[in-house]
Amino acid sequence: MSAVSTSRPMPPGSLAKSPRLSQWIRIEPEGTFCVFTGKVEIGQGILTALAQIAAEELGVSAGRVRMIAADTSVSPDEGVTSGSLSIQDSGTAIRRACAHARKLLIGRAATRLNVPVAGLHVEDGTVRSAGRSTTFWECADSTLFDCEVDENIALKSPGRYRIVGTPQARVDLPDKIAGRPRFIQDMVLPAMLHARVVRPSRGFTKLAGLDEGKLSLPGSAILVREGSFLGVLAEREETAIAAQRAVREGARWEDASPVPGDVHSWLKSHAVDHRIISEKADPTALERVGRTLSAAYAKPYIFHAPIGPSCAIAQVQGGKLLVWSHSQGIFNLRRDLALALGMHEDEVIVRHVEGSGCYGHNGADDAALDAALLARAAGGRPVRLQWMRDDEFAWAPCGPAMALELSASVDQAGKVVAWRHELWSNGHSSRPGRSEYPSLVAASHLPTPFPRPAAINMPLPAGAADRNAIPLYNFPNQRVVNHYVREMPVRTSALRSLGAYGNVFAIESFMDELAGVAETDPVAFRLRHLKDDRAQSVIEAVARQAAWAEWKPADGAGHGVAFAKYKNLGAYCAVVAEVEVGREVRVKRLVLAVDVGLIINPDGVRNQIEGGAIQSTSWTLKEQVKLDAHGIASLGWEDYPILTFSEVPAVEVELLDRPDLPAVGAGEAAQGPTAAAIANAVAHALGVRVRELPLTPERIISAIERQ
């Protein structure tokens, strides 16, 4: 590597890309700090946690910190809010920026009071010395933070934390609970028009016909047409909806290629790249091979299914395009919007406004291009584009289907001596900003259509389809293969935890099957193969908390355990599930033990883990996108049931505090292990293994019949 790259270590977190202190923090005369972040609130409570970090390092009360919503014209570019990385990326940068800012402010105060820094008493922004005082806000001027963040400034030691590590109420929840306007769906701009996009519910290649002369649009609605992209604009929202229906009835579309009937078999025969991502060989160990076991697992396409369908507002103003979006990556979105619309990036401003929970790459970015195209036809008036429920289900990307095959050999002592894991899947990311062409739906419907980029996988160690495919267990012989399928029968992209959900489901189900062969308790079997003491600690903690060893057998009841370290880089999470299996599976109780390193907001971590576990229970028991020959056939909640209040299990979370270890994200840690713990509990209850998700009554009956 070049001398330049080695002469100076990479700055931590997002400081590498945004090194200026003024990019992160501004002081306001009324006694508050504005803190900037490129990460966005998607219901996970990140702005609350980042404000805690800022207040802690500045040494002021949490109420003095105001987090500024991301905006491409003022915020640091921190890429996408994904991968449970916001605490690492943004939190690390903000922590250092705030430590530097505090040092500068105290320096100024010392000069102003004409005393050495050592003689100052500083509390909540007020600086005192020998009866005289000043404040941070009196000392600051607009140039103070106009410098690079100094990474060598000492940080507050975690032992002195007063705000970080304490439960903080979310700053955004009082508005949301009171129903005050806060979501993008609630935004109103002067003279705003209502818009809907018009697409068939099935995949199409192009618009085959639309007789505009025969269309009878309600009220003042107007049709916007650009190639195969159709939309409607109206003064009133219900008129736009009626116009959408009318245009849908009058439009004819050329069908896309049919979708394969058996997706998992199809995936296995359409891989174009076969990559060995981990290989270990120990011939001596192979001499001990006793029994060998093989099993095939599968996960279906899963929807993000936000309760609020995607929405965007766009306006053309003075040669610029302004877009308000609930995208997870406003800079990447700006880049793809500019590409699709033939504009320069500096002519496009994207502002983040909170939306419904997103759970990964849903329709938010696509809706932004739809809104922009319609805004170009609105004569400078702002346009509010709202997707309907079927737009979201039919057109937002799905979490990819996966096929998995595992085999392993166990020796006489009950230890795994050889392990093989192969997976077949489409890519797990078609997010904007990463391809030669825009990844937004409407880009491939324009008069000069862009090719639709194939979903890709990010490289290991985080990985995507192969996220968590490499087991954390110590196996002397090991081979893990990722078979990448480029062609997409259904548009796929990142769904919370990406491939980790399918891989951990398979690995941890298979570990139980092997524990059965080894006639060993599943907890002991896992501990036997682990060297990582943090991994052992969460498994031991969950076994203790769930009273694993004191289980009392009952008819139809079972319990199961599972474990993963998210991405093999992040949070450690072990889960015990207790189920009752009758006509269907009822998850009665989930117990989780989690290690996220330093805990910023304990209640925030609990909320994310509880939510992740419950959402995973829903995926695992109920969720699969229905397909027919034309594509997605789940267009409403009746065709895509999710877990209801009465079906939600009791959830207990134990947090293992590690104040001296780096803080990592919590949002995606529970998904994989929860699925496997439930599947293991079902197998324990029935004596029959179900290897295809979701664990519906039909699947369970057919597994029993096959036995």
Add this chain to the structure above:
Amino acid sequence: MTETLRLSVNGIQREITAAPETPLLYALRNDLHLKGTRFGCGSGQCGACFVLIDGHAAPACDTPLWAVAGKAITTIEGLGEHTLSRAFVDEQAAQCGFCTSGILISAAALLGRNSKPTETEVRAALDRNLCRCGSHNRMVRAVLRAAQAER
């Protein structure tokens, strides 16, 4: 055809000029600027748009304006500083908060007819509301806490 329709919303008589078949949701959100009632599915299956109509939780997205003439409509804004809202904040009973309004409405309807619900009754009363973030248990605790506080 548009008509002038009279509605009683949060105890106030309001006039709206719209087609009588217009879903109540759009009159509330766009004419009366009551944005707390959310659009979720448009077919009464998710509960995000629930309002109280004569005390019963009902979806505003597929209730036409003509059907609510003369009835008392209460939206999330009409609940005001309700014990339920305080309990939801105290329990931090939300993640994204998009479904929350509809859930508070269902809970208010429940507490209106049953001041001492059991946990099972609370869950059953909320089964018509979907939550995607997995905040269910916190919400159930919040409703039970509010019921306790009312006593």
